[in-house]
Amino acid sequence: MGSDNTKEKIVQAAQLVFIRKGMDGARMQEIADEAGINKALLHYYFHSKQQLFNEVFYGVLSRLIPSLLEIFKLEEPFSDKIEAVVREYDSFMSKNPFLPQFIINEINRDPEQLSRFMSDQGLNFSKIEERINGEVSAGNIRSITFPHLFANLIGMVVMPYIGRPLFQRKLFNNDSAKYDQFLQERRAVITRFIQQAILTK
């Protein structure tokens, strides 16, 4: 084959450009340049911009979901589960730092499709919701509903990635290394924060 990795190079380039510019702002030409190839070759591998976007986006997403599903199944003590969820979520984010912004855009662009995709992948929250409610009834955690807990968790994990260009400037004098360290610390900080907030000791 001419090159098996051309397709991969395109996907890499597309990730870069899509996250930098968003689906609409991204230009096929820019993706081609970034990948070091001709624009027509893009359409050889992915016949439309929409298809390229979908393959990139849902490709990455489908790698996140299984690991989350796995965690929700575990039957550890609840305090450990908090740690596991934060760890898994955050570790994925640090490997795919562009993903949150990606998802946010897609949430607004085509929420229906995204929602359907998640359902198709078997991701639904009713089990976890029951578990949380159970823990509350049992008095193991302070009274909180699942949606609130979920929004809190996701918000805390995701915000530093979404807001990085601004936060790094405003809070760390645009020092990239310091920000990386900040991101590393967050896993422990968030876990402790949630535990202190909801665990009845």
Added chain:
Amino acid sequence: MGSDNTKEKIVQAAQLVFIRKGMDGARMQEIADEAGINKALLHYYFHSKQQLFNEVFYGVLSRLIPSLLEIFKLEEPFSDKIEAVVREYDSFMSKNPFLPQFIINEINRDPEQLSRFMSDQGLNFSKIEERINGEVSAGNIRSITFPHLFANLIGMVVMPYIGRPLFQRKLFNNDSAKYDQFLQERRAVITRFIQQAILTK
């Protein structure tokens, strides 16, 4: 005057379309339609898309910042301050539910300009950072650095707005009224969550 409110109608329409589609996805024609006017009239009031976007975006933003500055000045007990910040931030969000998405986009599109604007408006965090550190030293709150606390707070407040199209579907059967109620509850929930997490009682 032909109409003093034409400009206002345009701004309203632009907010709507920009948030729905983002700066790049938005079409001047769509904004014109939404405002019930001719496309040329847009360029009569705002000579370019970029200018329209900036006026809309920074217009809204400049209304948020002063109220936040005000709060940071207050010298109440810390627990009340938490409540005040959450209240002010959240109340602004509920009046401008499109703002978070707006800011997120801008953070990626032109972080430098955004950062400069915030500085120009007198928004800087060193004072608050000192205050937080002081409270930690004094033993009033558990050990946490300002950036972490800040990211936690913003994340929790903002996430339900950013994620609404998805969250509403997945967590509330796409019931809009229920989601509105959820948003209303969050102010109290977040305040309590933070207090329990960091206040040494």
Added chain:
DNA sequence: AACAATATTAACCATTTAGTTAAACCAAAT
């Protein structure tokens, strides 16, 4: 080597889109 299949390119096309222009409209002032 010859052939076939896949990969890659340069040039081109059709459409969309931000922005312009020149004319019409309308309200108030003279």
Added chain:
DNA sequence: ATTTGGTTTAACTAAATGGTTAATATTGTT
């Protein structure tokens, strides 16, 4: 009523952009 100012419109333009085509190159197969 006419002039004058801002306002609004329909029609137009130039540039950008996603996508196509047809020809060329490369690789694998017999």
